Amino acid sequence: MKINELKAKLTELKMSYYRQLKNDRENFSEETVRSGYINKMLELLGWDTGDLSQVLQERKLTKSQRKRLDEINSKHSKPDYFLCDRGVTVTYLDAKKPQSDFSEDEDIAFQIRSYGWCTGVPFSIVSNFKEFGIYNTEPEPYATQSTHDKAIYFSIDQLINDLEKYLPFFQRDKIINHEFSLDSLGIGTKEKSYKSIDKHFLDYISEERMILGENIYECNPNIRENQLNHTVQIIINRIIFIRFLEDGGIEPKNELLMMMNKGEFWQEFMLLCNNRLFKEYDGVMFFPDGFNGVIEDEAFFDFIERLYGNTPYRFDVINPLLIAQIYELFLGKELKIISGEVVLKKKNINSLGSISTPYPLALTMVQERLSQRKDFSSVKILDPNAGSGTFLLSAFDFLSREKQLQLQRPLSFNETRAIITKHLYGVDIDENAIEVLRMGLSLKLVLSDYSRPYEFKHALSEFKNNFVLGNSLISLEDVSDTRLEDFYPIRYAQKFPEIMSEGGFDYIFSNPPYVEPKYYPSLEYSYLKKKYALTKGKVDASLFFIKRYFQLLNNNGQLSIITQRRFFNTDYGQSIRTWLVKHGYLKKIVSLGSNSIFGGHITYVAILIGSKKKNTQIEYVENNNQMDNKSEMLRVLENIDKKRMFKTESLENGIWSLKAIIAESVIKKLFLTSKRKFFRVNDKDSKLNITVGPQVLDKKYFYLDGVIDEDGMFHGFNIAEKNKKIELEAELLKPVIGNKELLSFIGANKVNTYILFPYENNGVTEVKPEYIKNNLPLTWNYLKDIKLKSRTKRNMNGAWYSYTRKQNLKYLNHPKIFIPMTSKNIVSFVQTGGSYGDNSNLNAILSPENTKSIMQLKAIATIMNSRIFNLLALNLSGDASGGYHKLNKQFLGETPIPKLNETEAENLATIYDHISSLSKKAMESYGDRRNYYVSLLSMEHEQLNKLVENMYDIPKQNQEELLEALGNYYSWLDLLKERLNIEDGNI
Template identity: 25%
Template sequence: MPLFQTSVLKKYLKSIESKEEVKVAYEKFTTYFHNVERQENIRKSKEEQFQEGFLRELFVKVLGYTINPEPNYNLTTELKNVKDAKKADGAILSAGKPIGVIELKGTSTTDLNKIENQAFGYKNNHEGVTYIITSNFEKLRLYIDNAIDFEEFYLFDLSFERFALLWLLLAKDNIFKDLGKQIKNDSLTEEEQITKKLYKDYSTFRQKLFNNIVELNPQYDKLTLFKKTQKLLDRFLFIFFAEDRLLLPPNSTYEILNQWKMLKDELDAYFPLYSRFKKYFGYLDKGHKGRQYDIFAYNGGLFKPDELLDSIKIDDDLLYFHTKQLSDYDFDSDVDVNILGHIFENSLNEIEEISAEIEGEDIDRTKTKRKKDGVFYTPKYITKYIVDNTVGALCEEQKKAIGLDESEFEKNRKGRRKATLERLQKQLDDYRNWLLDLTICDPACGSGAFLNQALEFLIEEHHYVDELQNKLLGGTLMLSDVANSILEKNLYGVDINNESVEIAKLSLWLRTAQKGRKLTSLNNNIKCGNSLIDDPEVAGDKAFNWEKEFPEVFAQGGFDVVIGNPPYVRNEFISEKDKQAFNSKYSVYTGKSDLYVYFFEHAFNILNSSGECGYIVSSKYTKTKYGKVLIDFLQKKTSISVFIDFQDLDVFNGAIAYPSVIVYNKRKGSKNKETLLLVVSNDNYREVDNLFSGALKVNQSELFDRLGSWTSGATDEGLFNLLKRIQENFNPLSEIVAKPQVGIKTGSNSSYIFPSNDVPKVLDGSPLIQNYLIGREVKRYKPAIAKNKILIPYTSGGRNLELVNIKVFEKEYRFLEENRDKLSKRAVIDKGILKGTKTWYEFQQIKTDFPYHAKYIVYPDISLSVNFTFAKEIYYDMTCFGLPSDSESLLGVLNSKLITVFLNTTCVKARGGYLRLKSQYILNIPIPKSFQNKELKTSVESILQEESFLSEIQERLVCLIESKFKILGSKKLQHWNELEFAEFWKELEKARKKVAKDKGEAYKKLGLGEEAEWMQYFEEQKQKAQAIQSKITIIDNEIDQMVYELYGLTEEEIAIVEEAL
């Protein structure tokens, strides 16, 4: 599973400055690690015996590190975790801090996957670790940031080319330049750019080809021609891929195009270009022996004669231009099968839309929404996790069942009893045969993302058997060629869309195609049909009888594994005819369920008695009435091993609302069966090093009760129970105040908003200029002081704001008129002007019924902690929310430690741990009926007053600095009371230096006399600020105690809250 994009990696390898240095390092490496006698001694060594030697021989002598206890060491053995007593076997250090962790095992550990979690456990314990290295002395793996992909090196048989990559990534100087991370980032950027560009060209070709075929072949219906267009595209893609991977003669497409052009232009021997391609398709189907080259009969069904496709006409110029354009891509280095997988999956959105439009059907835009700015696909970390925990779980069970212990294979044949060797050989044979009998199905296979992941997993598992076989028998490691066997025996898929089925087949062929080997016919394994309905009267020719279609599977009781991403089709888009069929067939039917619900029971029905199911689906059923029937079904009939709730994070670009992962086994577990639950509350999930390491074990019987709660993200059981209790015993905030209102969206901030000290002179004295607050200015209990002004073309007309006639305000009209064209083109406004519902100068969005001129509670939309305060006679922007309440007691409750912990647990977090304070979380805050407390009100009034005093002192010194030195915007100086004088003075001089530079003036340091005066003034003001801060802290603690009392918290519960902060 490569970490890097091939073309990017080639550039970096070519750029290695000292090729000689690599050769010298390789000579050192081979002298030690390729010595056969030494290899045998390493294999016989225990883990502890060779750990230090391994680090010294590879990392010190070859890669250039200095090991502890040498002076200035950057490599150490044994790095203790920050949070517990566990230790990594080694670490790479930069400035004394770990940037890489190393986990080592003996050669008896053949499968390095087994130590992956352990290694990432060390990584997660040390901030700043990027590189994760695991090794069994014979193999070495390198991960960067996460466990999705890695580079693996066979040290005992490492070629110079592979060593050059090892050196590029792990040599001391390179790792301190962070070169591996840079190559990975460049690879991701390159892959994204190629994917977008290729998809654009591919999509354009399909659309123009389809339109041209429809125009030139009117005798056929459009839907049939659309399907044939897609089949033709599949053929071309295989050719482009195969000629660059040397499965076909290189530059085959260029040869065809050039020959056609020469015959047409120079020899006056014209024939349609498409006829030349049809001839080539025939070669690929039957094979061809020619004078210049031979073409193997890859067959597989893709190039089988198609009477209709062979009879259509296509414009020469269109075919020439687009086949040349697409064949220009390098399908070997630039376009790997992963990029094609992304393109295939995104293609399905367009295919569904176009098909539905041709047939005049309604389509669910939430599912088939076309992604114009990016490519949607199932992320690999999801497909990998589901496959690892379904197929992988069964593999681990089987190894235990047959007694396969990889440590027994470490010793070679010499001196071992024949019976022992036969027993071990039988274990390997039994396990391989069991692998070949596994049946894995995706009942909504789409472009084949899950089937490709299962294919990758099974190939690796067969290679694992090969390694054990090699250890047992000795000799050179030979990896078995099992891809065709896996396609024929292990993988099954069904999809309602025929084009999806063909794309899934193509994606699997591209993964496994080899020169001179026929493509596996997948017609018996991947089929088109309606997975959920077997009645032809309902589903027509898409009706799918699973037992008849896959008799060999159901003769064994059903599939071993069902995996996939069931279609997210909302209930209102399901036809009444289909609903009636579901009602008669599925016990989870309610009449209000979305389509994915039926796939749960369907998976159960097609699994064998001990089968595993892993789905990525919406979690909406955990919080809806219609979901109760499904929950009851899952609780009574399945054993749920994993549930991952992504809450409302947009993991898949809007493709699934409230996504979740569930893995269950058909074997019913005990009442005390534990489920691994992870609630992902942080939207930097894509960068989480080991996303699934922070899971909580819960009893399955309590799982869905927990998921139905807003506090399901609490990882501490005591905290969960506390938050659940207050949620159940107190009313939500929504019953006390109206919905929070988001702030103003002008649609053109530069036209309406100005710094308070830089309002255009033409607007001096304007009654339409008002204070304007932004989210980062809102701080807990502090006065809402706006640093900006807004030109607001609204006035209070009674209770609500009303749009003014701007022409009445002459100077304001002239000012806005200068930007009239730009303002008229704003989204929403432009369409409104055409309809007569909007005027050119109004805002894109403003809540005209919000009481801006009264006292209200305001808070930022995103914040590291809770920051509620009061505002009055002030407008605010989109980064703020306003609660229409003037209650001091409510403000005290919202700013309390208890509610801080509640919001920390319920809110989704943005990058850096920032809380996303969406309305649904705020309105769900439980509030006691008795919150209007006189004592609490008085304390909040006091803390507001003290915060106001503190702000005055802070602002006074800041204003002095600004007026005396013209220094603006220094964050450190704005918080001067948190600094020591030496820090303050250093920051002041730094800011003065910058001002002088900006003005082009000479910088002159302040004298000692001035410094002494400033020191005295600074310390006096800081002492005043600290005295006020001490009062604030005391009052704050008193408010927290009052809030604890309002909620009836015990001493033990208070301790849980305090610990959770």
């Protein structure tokens, strides 16, 4: 609808509102505002008020429901409208009576701010239709906050007259696409240091975890660590569960607070849980856990009080999924008893702790698969490493909404419960995660929008066995080594007999954990590598899970998982890539650009969609959007930058990325059809190697920044102590080239970094301590100082100051082609010898036998700087953030290079020298003279590209394919111009 038409429609609605208000002010209720005006306004603004996935309206309570709530002093009052994108709340709108002056009402402001903050939406709205208030709900709210703080109020007339300004906060498409800006209304939050609900609540329950843990250990010193963790977990779970029930109007309000004020809280709390709550609910949440020790009331004071009163927590709208995801981080740590003290430590199994899949992303993955199915009556859904249950909770939301749409009425309690008992299953190795999963699903059930009974009689017990403790990777059937019993092997056929007897599950949704080998017990790791036939390299845990998933699916089963992309381009990942392709298990790969969607960590992930039935084609999709909000995550499978269909077998060998697959097909054709011979640096007979610089034990001490004077003395600093000046004899220092301000053909302008190199020039024999002590006293004292300060485990083979690995040291005086490992383009230049590259930033291409002449290396470096080589190499490269490419050995070494005769090599070397000379002159010149040299370089650039393109003879169509796949080609000349601050129009 065009803006003028929309203004006209809203004006008509406004006039109708004022007529009714004038004629029937006394009977003009909040319900009239909603049904007569706000609903119609929402429809005009693109919201389908009849679609439960777009608009959820808080149902008005019956008289008997209202009476029951009044009896327990409940002020149960959710916002009137939950405006949603596919069921995920994006903002709230609360309706008021026409007489309401909400702009000065602190209670209304605090309530709507709390609801918005608790759900993680950026703003919320209050309106009686003639007036509107928009509140910034990002910062944590507080009860005494001014109603005008980060809020704006305006009339219906102002809305209509300045519709372009306000429309992004009301129109559906603009809200869900995040096209609004709170700054445009003057209510943005300049400081982004505020805590969101998830961080706030995580800190809150983590604090209570420590307080409870310390008190329990102090009062019960013989308690074991695992029981301490379990007891603390159960207590916190139950308290939070009860608060949800209270705010949901199911349990009496303020029950825990009154119990706290009465005294002897722990005894009363145990009686409540073990008796009434256990009888009315079930063992999922309230089964006696075996702990009958002492806990002092003071361990609960702050925790209980902060859950009541003027708290910003609104448990009637906090999604149990949010609690589940908070717990995912919570479960990444555990209480440890060390030297008589309780401390909170990261779990050893995963250096990053557990990282939960964001709910909108999980929901999208679930919806994409399940929406293609019509009959859900017998569907069985599994997450084999469920964690706190994001995927299963998402599946619950989807299935309950589908069932409601199918029946065209609210579900009964039993129908809602059947969604869990009949369809959802989970396994996890962490018993506390299983408890959290059961809690999350229990909350989802009891707080769902069903026709509620007044009493729950063992309402939750039926699904306890759906979610079990176990290690999905280890099958109890084939465990012969009894030591593996400590890793919780599981027999799926015993735990889920009916499902497994029919072949397995219909769907698996999961996020297989990425666990590096160093965090695995060696016994378990050896077993898994052998069991899943993944014996090559340092395989991470996610690959074992991927194989296991397909064993757990039935013949028609499907999966959708999100996993690290690292195995897409590593040597150790080749076997799983081949296995997936040979079985035809993959239907679709959705590669996501670098993102921080997982708890702030920069990740490189992909969604794999597969089926047990063999797929002859794979759709490969790239989505490089930055997913900073729910809307982006909900559209992750729709917002496509690039996509291609490939025959499945074409992915069997080589790297998995859209650009790499396209490049591989061009390269394959090149080798088959070209008359010229090509080689790769990684070929065994190439007579070239890609190496890195020395690997020292303590780079922060061995790498020095500074200068060497004419007397052979070094003056500078190390990385560890930048404020402490160091002076050393320069005899044992060698120049190191880093990845900083490098340019093709000329390299670094000057070298300021040196490595302390205690070796003879052959790079094999260590310089004797006596020699250093007697001839280089400053160096000797510096090395002794390093030994005292260093906490790195010393090298046991040789002198304590020797390096970690010595195999590359002999190449010091070899001429080398240097290429940065991470760059926007290939930056290639030749060094004659006497220097190393920084081992973490720079590749060195050289001849191990030192048989390649400088001329030949310059010829290869020139080819590598050409456009066509860049298109091939950068498409084969790995991904890095910010438009950069990873050019490690496995990528760079696979790019074909034409074999040259003597004349060709000499010609290319001449071009190298000429471009190098012109580049240096341009760097040293200014004004028109600099522009003159750059114009000469532009002509050399064009001639070089034509010459090398003729050698490759790749058809223009394929070159265009490569360019389209890459997205943007950034040449060596572009980089030089950027360094010289020259634009094309100024040459």
